[in-house]
Amino acid sequence: MTTFQLLLLIVAGGVFYLFFKQLFSGNHPKRGVDFEAKVADDQIGGINRPDKTFSTPEVQPTRMEQLLKMTDEAVAQDDFEEAKKALGSALIIDENHTEVLQKMGYVCMQTGEYEEAKESFEKLLLLDESDDMAHVSLANVLHKLGDEEGAEKHHERAIALDPEYAPHHFNYANTLYDLGRKKEALLGYTKAYELDNTLEEAEKMMKELGSDNE
Known part of the structure; x- marks a missing residue:
């Protein structure tokens, strides 16, 4: 056996030794073992494989x-x-x-x-x-x-x-108006408009009832 052949035999022996040591150590990846996220937002994949990331499930109503x-x-x-x-x-x-x-x-x-x-x-x-x-x-x-x-x-x-909610005064005024209590209704419409001057219907009723009292 030449020196070169002896060297090859030693290298081959070393490779086989390392292979079998790793094989029986239990540190190699195992098939069938799932990835377990360590935190709630842990991901598989990342930038290179965004399709392999976890996604938060949509909350159903x-x-x-x-x-x-x-x-x-x-x-x-x-x-x-x-x-x-x-x-x-x-x-x-x-x-x-x-x-x-x-x-x-x-x-x-x-x-x-x-x-x-x-x-x-x-x-x-x-x-x-x-x-x-x-x-x-x-x-x-x-x-x-x-x-x-x-x-x-x-x-x-x-x-x-x-008492500061204008529609309450407006609704009460509508009821009073239907009952024929127009003076009281006018007070209600006026109060509603004072609280909210965007109530055009209140303003309209104020003018109508105001003209009736002239």
């Missing part, structure tokens, strides 16, 4: 959110019957959901189902007596039902809860 969206879309198209169906399903999920009750009351007002609207607004007030919007909504319903005493009480309660 809840069934309640879907039904409320369906309601809004139906109302936008004046399809109040479809809106009422969606709200009915929502109330099965949560009969005390305030947004659903508010929308149900509004939809029933649009369809002329005043007794049902009344039930929705009354339930809202049982859940929160300080809800001024529920008071004024109930007042409008009671006015439609001919309960003027009840309407007046809830209009006044809404104003007491939020």
Whole structure:
């Protein structure tokens, strides 16, 4: 055996030794073992392989959110019957959901189902007596039902809860106007316009009632 052959044998022996040492050490990559992210935003890939990165899963809307969206879309198209169906399903999920009750009351007002609207607004007030919007909504319903005493009480309660909200004064003035109490209505329209001078209808009614008193 020549010196060169002996050298090759030694090199080959070294290579085989390192190969088998690595093989039996357990440090080589294992098939079937998944990558485990160390932190929430850890990624596989990176700049060279952006297609190999994790992505945050899209948050799916809840069934309640879907039904409320369906309601809004139906109302936008004046399809109040479809809106009422969606709200009915929502109330099965949560009969005390305030947004659903508010929308149900509004939809029933649009369809002329005043007794049902009344039930929705009354339930809202049982859940929160300080809800001024529920008071004024109930007042409008009671006015439609001919309960003027009840309407007046809830209009006044809404104003007491939020005296700086112009529409409360405007709505009360509308009720007073329908009842023929025009001097009181004029005061309401005037107050509403003082609080919000963009209420053109209030300004119009002020001029109409002001001319009647001349």
